[in-house]
Amino acid sequence: MENFETMNKSFIKGKWVEGASENAYNDLNPYDESTIASFPLASKDQLEDAFEAAHQAQMKWAESTAEERKRVIHNTADYLKEHREEIAQLIVKESGGTMLKGNVELQLTLEVVEEALNYAGELDEVREIPSSIENKVNKVYRLPLGVVSSISPFNFPMNLSMRSIIPAIALGNSVVHKPDIQVGLIGGVVLAKAFEHAGLPGGVFNMVLTDIPEIGDGMITNPHAELISFTGSTAVGKHIGEIAGRNLKRVALELGGNSPFVVLSDADVDQAVRAAVFGKFVHQGQICMSINRLIVHKDQHDAFVEKLTEKVKALSWGDPGDPDTVIGPLINRQQIDKALSYIVQAKKEGAHPILEGKLEGNVLTPSVLTHVSNKSEVAKSEMFAPIALIIKAESDEEAVEMANDSAGGLSSSVFTSDLAKGEEIALKVKAGMTHLNDQTVNDAPDIPFGGNKESGVGRFGNPWVVDEFTSTKWVSIQREARSFPF
Known part of the structure; x- marks a missing residue:
């Protein structure tokens, strides 16, 4: 058993070091606001030390064999499996997620780690391309980028951290990682312990x-950062992109979403409702892929609203440590205030609260709002809360137009009984991912995960992530003397 809650230090150059700042952060349980741990914060000088350690370690790690990298990956997965129960409990305690969320997040993390075994040998693959020049051979190599700067969010901190960290390490890079401080244990300490156990050389992961x-x-x-991998809000992503562009640094940005859930005129309403309730309310709606707008054809609208509201009323809420709880707390008071402001804003804009959420401690119970305009400010906002916005569409064509009328383009769903038509429509929805007859919260380590428009740049998932975390180099070999025209 590991007592992760006592591990309040940063991990730099293979050593656990106490933060040198004069400031500390109290890590609170979102449900009851009890203190889980107190983190002495790392200073700017310590951050620079971490990048320097990563830079030095990467030069040697780049020469590691695929077998060495796979051994570390195997050992990392073994550590997470060995401590499965206490890690899942810590996810519940630190992120406010339910038991279901804790187990799902850990399983997704394990899948990401184990998928890395399938591409850890990509650095050894050399492609030869014929040349039009006599006696020349063209070779294409994949090389590590160098140091990857990883910044992860509060909602799925272990999975969304490892999604950047493990491909970086598997492909010969080193990492400096900053988890959201609100979830420093799940998003940082647990991963550092796993890599330490796995025998990863000091400095490769910081x-x-x-x-x-x-x-x-x-x-x-930092000049050593070759790639900034960030998951979080669009506003912060734009800030990162602006600085990175100025300095010609690469980025992998998975940003905010405004996922539409489109119910067409021929959809199975009962199944659409079941999917919608899960995709909207899992982890209190605090997922980038969460359903944000429920766009329903007028012929299905009334039945959909009635059945969805009935099902949502039955959702249990309260202590996320209770296995029966579906709706737990929002992450902090700021998110609670923002969510409550959205309900007020929606009503000002003409929305009708069929079910209006109430604040019970730090738990906001679910809301269902109808008569929402797709042009309203609330419909343009990412809820990140258990608030369902239902928008009526006059036709299937209008429903698709509404789905696309958004700055975001991460995930989306379309419900229809005509699968051929649905697939055609899915290709017209301007999002990186569209799920036919399913909800919007889907992930896997072997699919191209990412968004369009203001929802991000780049793709995770094997093999697409290999392009993100390596550089491609052309080496030509002139085997016999070449003649030149002058």
């Missing part, structure tokens, strides 16, 4: 428990 007031833009501007 984890800093710190916050923006301490380090500013240090995760983005």
Whole structure:
């Protein structure tokens, strides 16, 4: 058994080091606001030490064999499996997720780690391309980028951290990782312990428990950072992209969503309702892929609203540690206030609250709002809360137009009984991912996960992630003397 809650240090150059800042962060349980741990924050100098350690370690790690990298990956997965129960419980305690969420997040993390075994040998694959020049051979190599700067969010901190970290390491890079400080144990400490157990050489993975007031833009501007991998809000993603572009650094950005769930005129309403309730309310709607707008054809609208509201009323809420709980707390008071403001805003804009959520401690019970305009400010906002916005469409064509009338383009869903028509429509929906007759919250380690428009840049998942975390190099070999025209 590991007592992760006592591990409040950063991990730099293979060593656990106490934060040198004068400031500390109290890590609170979102449900009852009890203190889980207190993190002495890492200073800006310590962040620079982490990047320097990563830079030095990467030069040697780049020369590691595929077998060495696979051994580390295997050992990392073994550690997570060995500590499955306490990790799942810690996810519940630190993120406010339910038991279902804790187990799902850990399983997704394991799948991401184990998938890395399938591409850890990509650095050894050399492609030869015929040349039009006599006696020349063209070879194409994949090389590690160098140091990857990883910044992860609060909602699925273990999975969304490892999604960047393990491909970086599997492909010969080193990492400096900053988890959201609100979930520093799940998003940082547990991963550092796993890599330490796995025998990863010191400095290949570095984890800093710190916050923006301490380090500013240090995760983005450090000269050793070749790629900034960030999952979080669109506003922060734009800031990162602007700085990275100025410095010609690569980025992998998975940003906010405004996922539409489209119910067409011929859809199975009962199944659509079952899918919608899960895709909207799992982890209190605090997922980038969560359903944000329920766009329902007028012929299905009334039945859909009635059946969805009935099902939502029956959802249990309260202590996320209770296995029967479906709706737990939002992550912090700021998110609660924002969610409550959305309900007020929606009503001002003419929405009708069929079911209006109430604040019970830090738990916001579910809301269902109808008469929502797709042009309203609330429909343009990412809820990140258990608030269902239902929009009526006059036709199937209008439903698709509404789905596309958004700055976001991450995930989406279309419900129809005509699968051929549905697949055609899926290709017209301007999102990186569209799920036919399913809800919007889907992930797997072997699919191209990512968004369009303001929802991000780049793709995770094997083999697409290999392109993101390596550089491609052309080496030509002139085997016999070449003649030149002058």
